[in-house]
Amino acid sequence: MKKINYLxxxxxxxxxxxxxxKEEIKEEPGAYADGIIIVNEGNMGQxxxxxxxxxxxxxxxxxxxxxxxxxxDLGDQAQSxxxxxxxxxxxxxxxxxxxxxxxxxxxxxxxxxxGLEKPRxxxxxxxxxxxxxxxxxxxxxxxxxxxxxxxxxxxxxxEIPMTLGPEKMVKNxxxxxxxxxxxxxxxxxxxxxxxxxxxxxxxxxxxxRPNSMVIKDNYLWVLCSGEPSWAGTETAGQLYKxxxxxxxxxxxxxxxxxxxxxRLLSLDGDNLYYYxxxxxxxxxxxxxxxxxxxxxxxxNFFDSFxxxxxxAHDGKLYLTxxxxxxxxxxxxxxxxxxxxxxxxxxxxxxxxxxxxxxx
Numbered sequence: 596m597k598k599i600n601y602l603x604x605x606x607x608x609x610x611x612x613x614x615x616x617k618e619e620i621k622e623e624p625g626a627y628a629d630g631i632i633i634v635n636e637g638n639m640g641q642x643x644x645x646x647x648x649x650x651x652x653x654x655x656x657x658x659x660x661x662x663x664x665x666x667x668d669l670g671d672q673a674q675s676x677x678x679x680x681x682x683x684x685x686x687x688x689x690x691x692x693x694x695x696x697x698x699x700x701x702x703x704x705x706x707x708x709x710g711l712e713k714p715r716x717x718x719x720x721x722x723x724x725x726x727x728x729x730x731x732x733x734x735x736x737x738x739x740x741x742x743x744x745x746x747x748x749x750x751x752x753x754e755i756p757m758t759l760g761p762e763k764m765v766k767n768x769x770x771x772x773x774x775x776x777x778x779x780x781x782x783x784x785x786x787x788x789x790x791x792x793x794x795x796x797x798x799x800x801x802x803x804r805p806n807s808m809v810i811k812d813n814y815l816w817v818l819c820s821g822e823p824s825w826a827g828t829e830t831a832g833q834l835y836k837x838x839x840x841x842x843x844x845x846x847x848x849x850x851x852x853x854x855x856x857x858r859l860l861s862l863d864g865d866n867l868y869y870y871x872x873x874x875x876x877x878x879x880x881x882x883x884x885x886x887x888x889x890x891x892x893x894x895n896f897f898d899s900f901x902x903x904x905x906x907a908h909d910g911k912l913y914l915t916x917x918x919x920x921x922x923x924x925x926x927x928x929x930x931x932x933x934x935x936x937x938x939x940x941x942x943x944x945x946x947x948x949x950x951x952x953x954x
Contacts, residue, residue: 625699627660632683632950633915633926634673635943639689644673646685646701647942651909651953653928656940661685661694664701669694676950677717679725679746683950684717686727693717693727695749698952710742710751713778718764718771720790723747726771728761730778739778741788755795758784765808765815766790767839772815774805781826785817787843799843802833807860809867811886813839814846818860818869821851832857834869834891849891857882863907863931868896870905881905881912881934897934906949907931915946 630650637644646661646669661669670690677684683698692708713730720726725746731738741755760777769790775782785805787797802819809816814836821832832851838844851857851871859870865886873879880895902914903924910932916925924946927939 625697625701627701627952628699629954630952631913631926632660632676632952633942633946634676634685634948634950635924636672636674636945636947637669638921638944639672642668642671642690643944644669644671644687645943646673646676647926647946649926649940649942651911653913653926653938653940656926656942658941658943660701661696661703665696665703667703673947674714675716675948677719677725678950678952679719682746683952684725686714686717688713688715693744705749707744707749707751710754712738714742715762716764717744718766719746720766720771720788720793726755726764726788728757728764728773730760733779736778736780741773755788757786757795758782758798761786763807765810767810767813770839772808772810774808774817776804776806781822783819785815785837797843799837799845801835801845803830806858807869809860809862810839811862811865814886815839815843816860816862816867816886818857820856820858821853823856824854829853831855832871834860847889851891859902859905861905861907861912863910863912866907866931868905868907868912868931870899870902872901881914881929883931883934897929902927903945904947904949906951908951911937913949915942915949917945917947920945 633647635645647658649656670687672689674686674688683696685694691711695704715728717727725744727742736759739757742751743753745752760775760782761773762776763774771788773786775784785799789796803822804820807818817835819833822830831853834849836847857869857871861868867884882892883896903917904915906913912929912931914927928937
């Protein structure tokens with residue numbers, strides 16, 4: 596009898612151990628985990644925005660992934676993508692909405708639309724709140740704002756009035772910085788949003804048309820393209836180094852030539868990368884600059900086409916080529932150390948924002 600009880604106990608223990616093992620088995624990651632999502636803007640008014648997915652080496656690509664998963668069109672002019680937790684937030688400017696999807700499967704969760712007018716970029720500020728830069732009515736230069744998003748209820752709960760043309764945002768632990776490129780007009784400011792006080796506390800005056808920013812070692816780098824010749828009075832591009840811990844003082848200003856209009860500032864390690872259009876339309880140069888350099892680089896890093904966007908990540912430079920803005924564009928990856936092209940794949944129409952969907 597004791598032997599039977601002992602065997603029964605062993606059997607039950609084994610079953611319990613097996614059940615525990617099953618509970619600990621993790622779900623397989625979704626089809627779009629550990630890769631790069633390209634936001635294809637599409638043509639204004641045609642509703643042909645889309646998403647593409649590729650691996651870090653751009654060795655293959657899957658197009659129209661949002662439509663394939665959800666059997667829905669993404670909308671009119673997709674602008675940007677941001678990640679927070681398990682969610683991806685896709686901002687669709689001309690449709691005045693944000694599509695919230697599972698970042699790993701692309702399955703749609705909800706659409707945020709009420710309270711958004713020409714939304715541009717999304718940035719999480721705490722566990723339950725995000726801010727979205729919005730142009731408002733593009734014919735009105737006084738109604739721009741940040742939409743306050745409740746990321747638990749997926750609703751717009753308020754607005755923060757802004758000066759003209761809030762666009763890209765970048766943050767550190769204490770502050771969120773908003774570049775005011777000017778929407779369809781022109782501006783020359785960077786707003787400072789205090790993440791503790793939850794309000795705009797300062798505006799930093801920089802050069803004309805601040806278009807991109809990065810943060811490194813408590814310094815904010817702001818790249819301004821300047822006014823192009825077609826705008827009337829041409830002004831030179833400028834690169835600013837701003838001390839975040841010292842009242843946002845401008846530590847150094849790097850001045851470009853009057854005819855040089857840099858854009859697409861990105862950071863990888865201790866190196867800054869940016870692009871300047873060449874004298875021939877469609878062909879320009881990528882430049883590489885160490886954060887400790889005291890002058891702009893005298894020569895380019897490599898020649899390039901005219902990229903619509905450029906992002907540095909983990910030793911690589913990812914550039915999008917919109918070509919003629921009518922046909923499908925490309926995603927192109929270069930080695931960030933030597934500037935050689937590694938791979939190129941065809942994606943959607945007007946590929947723009949690049950989201951690195953890595954844990």
